[in-house]
Amino acid sequence: MVKELLKGNIAIAEAAVRAGLQAYFGYPITPQTELLEYLSKRMPELGRTFVQAESELGAINMVYGAACTGVRVMSSSSSPGISLMMEGLSYIAGTELPVVLIDVMRGGPGLGNIAPSQQDYNQIVHGGGHGDYYPIVLAPANIQEAIDLTVLAFDLAEKYRSIVIVLLDGSLGQMMEPAELPPMQPLRESYPEWATRGAIGRERRIHTSIYLNPVEQEKTNLRILQRWQEVKKNEVRYKSYFLEDAEYVVIGFGTAGRVALSAVRAARAEGNKVGLLRPVTLAPFPAQQIEALAGSSKGILVVEMNSGQMLDDVMACVKGRTPVHFYGRPGGIVPLPDEVLVEIHRMTEKSGRLNGHPRDQWLERMVQHI
């Protein structure tokens, strides 16, 4: 295989096709729409299922129905559309079905804008739909990674009968980069023992998320949690850069992590011992790695394209053992490497504890933008 110049949304769509995607259901929304448009041509061409649904409610429930039959199924959307899908995601989680969802985040809340943001972190990583459930969340920072993680998403979804969400911001969906697509996988021919495909020569099967008896519901909740423990044990993924001798650590995911890497490189060039941890799985979160860094570093800077959502998770790992700083650009703004470099300087020059919460301190510095 050779590298091609690929747009993020198209690359993800084709990666899913090559991973054996059998059915796609979606609804147009910027900055994700090319993904749907591409599949509207590609899927029928291959004799596979494509439906433009009446809404994201429709789309996620079509996904739910198709998932019951054991096929590889996917939808994609962006923040406001993802909000509409939350009901369906909760049901899918409660029914323990494998589903892949791509969220190409934009600015918000509300209708917001179509510029790149990371505003959906909490909604995606910490639920969003009702109930105790735990989607696997993968956060690519470049188009090659978006391709690779999309393929991985299908395998993980099936391995754990889980929802897997590939979470990226609109800039990754829209930009072009050279990347290599995976080989075409054959479509599945055998189906899991739970698939409802018609009771041919066997007893009936049922898929439901209702357990009126709380004892049965609790059992299901515990089973789902037990499965999540397995995921946490096996599937934590992250990228580290210059961490071996780092005195200070920057943590960021997706595009924010990528921008932070440029800043970290610049800081290194100045002789500052700074490293970067970029979580690739936001769920399961690389908590142990961050805990270890908290013990070994003089300060941690969290960089996000929101008002500090992952920040809370980082702080929960750090447990006050080292000062945590925050820098964010919410609303659809991608921070520049120079901005992050300024924040790195602030961190390295300022020794000791911080006064107050890192988000509050950041907000004080941000008043110039209000």
Next chain:
Amino acid sequence: MVTDTEITVYHRPATLTDLGTHYCPGCTHGIAHRLVAEVIDEMGLRETTIGVASVGCSVFAYNYFDFDFVQAPHGRAPAMATGIKRVLSDRIVFTYQGDGDLASIGMGEIVAAAGRGENITVIFINNANYGMTGGQMAPTTLPGMKTTSSPNGRDVESQGYPIRTAELLATQEGAGYIVRRSLHDPKNIRLAKKAIRLAFETQVRGLGFSLVELLSSCPTNWGMDPVDALRWIEQNMIPYFPINDFKVHPVIASLRI
């Protein structure tokens, strides 16, 4: 003439499980279930049918049918059925939905499915109220009808008019078979069964979206005994929701079964 061999002429359909239902005494949900099972048996569809239960008193419909079944979020059964049918186009997929589920929270999904000509069958139970949650006003509640959320009777000025679902969906090009029947007496039950049969025949032949609206009783929430409830359907519901064929594909119209 009396013979010494007895022949069973009325038995439980093979695809209706032995389980007693949880429906209230006199509720016609049970009759609708039986009719669906009889039709599935007669058409030999047990192994190829996948049902989609909705949210309402029939949420546990899957317990009573002996074939594959899934359970949808409130109102979303037509979307879920679409997902199944599109990946398994040779299977028979039907939803079983109440009027709150289909004509209120799920109006978007049902109209879109009909518009797409989705080749699925819908069994639509119109009992003029939200049964499961204790008898609140539904989109089908009659003008002046008292429910727990229209205690003074449905006031059309502030609470709007009942929605005639079958008529509305019959305007869709994608619909192949749309009729309304009633479950209030044996004759109408036989007609309802025939309609359910034709709805499934529509799907088997790939003629588009099919729906049978069934006027159904809810004696518990109507505060009536079962017989009065059946009479109430005849006297009050049928005048507003006429029994009729609203759209019948010519192939189905010429079918002799």
